Amino acid sequence: MSVPKFCFVIHPVSLEDVARYEPGAKGKGAPIVRKILERMPSWTAVHVTGVRTPDGRETEGGFVADGLLPEQMLAFPREDVYARILRAIDLGVALGAQIAGLGAFTGVVGDGGVTIAERAPIPVTTGNSLTIAAGLQSLLRGAREMGVDPAEATVVVVGATGSIGSACVRLLSRSVGRVILVARNATRLRKLHEQIADELPCPSEATTDVSAAVRRAQLVLTATSSTQDVIQPEDLQTGAVVCELSLPHDVSRRVAALRPDVLVTEGGNMLVPGEPRFERVREPGSEFDLNLPPRTALACMSETMVLALEQRFESYTLGRGIDLAKVVEMEAMAARCGFTLGGMRAFDAAITPEKIAATRAAARERRARVLA
Numbered sequence: 001m002s003v004p005k006f007c008f009v010i011h012p013v014s015l016e017d018v019a020r021y022e023p024g025a026k027g028k029g030a031p032i033v034r035k036i037l038e039r040m041p042s043w044t045a046v047h048v049t050g051v052r053t054p055d056g057r058e059t060e061g062g063f064v065a066d067g068l069l070p071e072q073m074l075a076f077p078r079e080d081v082y083a084r085i086l087r088a089i090d091l092g093v094a095l096g097a098q099i100a101g102l103g104a105f106t107g108v109v110g111d112g113g114v115t116i117a118e119r120a121p122i123p124v125t126t127g128n129s130l131t132i133a134a135g136l137q138s139l140l141r142g143a144r145e146m147g148v149d150p151a152e153a154t155v156v157v158v159g160a161t162g163s164i165g166s167a168c169v170r171l172l173s174r175s176v177g178r179v180i181l182v183a184r185n186a187t188r189l190r191k192l193h194e195q196i197a198d199e200l201p202c203p204s205e206a207t208t209d210v211s212a213a214v215r216r217a218q219l220v221l222t223a224t225s226s227t228q229d230v231i232q233p234e235d236l237q238t239g240a241v242v243c244e245l246s247l248p249h250d251v252s253r254r255v256a257a258l259r260p261d262v263l264v265t266e267g268g269n270m271l272v273p274g275e276p277r278f279e280r281v282r283e284p285g286s287e288f289d290l291n292l293p294p295r296t297a298l299a300c301m302s303e304t305m306v307l308a309l310e311q312r313f314e315s316y317t318l319g320r321g322i323d324l325a326k327v328v329e330m331e332a333m334a335a336r337c338g339f340t341l342g343g344m345r346a347f348d349a350a351i352t353p354e355k356i357a358a359t360r361a362a363a364r365e366r367r368a369r370v371l372a
């Protein structure tokens, strides 16, 4: 019997990403690189093999790429962007893919995958169900490591009206003291908050002022479609935990330099079962640099692999009103297939036990200084 196949649409999330994929781009001016990316036809970038569940099921697939940067995906005419994403999926179909995942902004642009799924020849998923499950696990792991009791904590969800953010608000409200919803569009934010406030088991508020909200929070989960930094070091409480799911990242690099007392962790990384290999198609034998540790993939890629392994060839996660039952089901399917939460990581480096101990010590010292 043939192995079930998937494809996953990737694109560069920053100019640094472009230089990592394509060393020839280094040193070229940003406007030239943007123009080249805009004109590049879709291509098959990566061949994925070796994904194997503990009970011996396998899948293989391809990462098919579009060249646009996030800001280009948001700025270009929507129909043109949809057409580009569909061309990339067609490359996957030609390789035998039975399901397609939408990476980063290919799952954000427009209506979060709904139109793409209507037009694609195979089922499509944004991968957001597993991203949500992984993000919540990561935030709660960070809270445990920093000694923050979620039941006593105020948690801020930045990007609260989004596909990932709105599900995170509803799921987190079951285990935290208070939840603050943050987004830019005040009307959409107010509407969502009015809709769900009565069902949330904890007190809740909504605001467009990210800085004021973050200043009140011990726990922060961020899942925005911003292409700029959203979380600044000046706003973070001593000992706070920030879990970031956004790609490109929301947390300013200045946090790494200026706030040794704060734990920032990427929320959406998963360890892939088996001996996964991500081989560059253009340079057979060389590994594609996902900027992640070995055997690690993003949760959205992992969801696509899980659906292939489970032979669930259906458009699983789409749009902005995610079914929470699917998040729970996907988390269970991923566990059954042997996917586990990736090691803690932020700012391109692993978070070691020593680093956590140092972060806790820095938080203790800072609190003591404030009290002195």
Ligand SMILES: NC(=O)c1ccc[n+]([C@@H]2O[C@H](COP(=O)([O-])OP(=O)(O)OC[C@H]3O[C@@H](n4cnc5c(N)ncnc54)[C@H](OP(=O)(O)O)[C@@H]3O)[C@@H](O)[C@H]2O)c1
Residues within 6 Å of the ligand: 103, 104, 105, 107, 108, 112, 126, 127, 128, 131, 158, 159, 160, 161, 162, 163, 164, 165, 182, 183, 184, 185, 186, 188, 210, 223, 224, 225, 226, 230, 245, 246, 247, 248, 267, 268, 269, 298, 299, 300, 301, 320
């Ligand atoms: N790690 C992974 O495996 C993984 C998987 C999937 C997606 N992602 C990433 O997760 C992020 C969110 O995806 P999504 O599908 O949930 O997107 P989405 O549905 O478009 O939601 C984006 C949210 O961000 C808010 N937002 C945008 N700019 C903001 C800003 N400057 N300040 C505050 N809020 C802002 C939006 O509301 P307003 O417009 O009203 O502000 C909205 O609430 C994206 O960066 C995506 O690439 C990561």
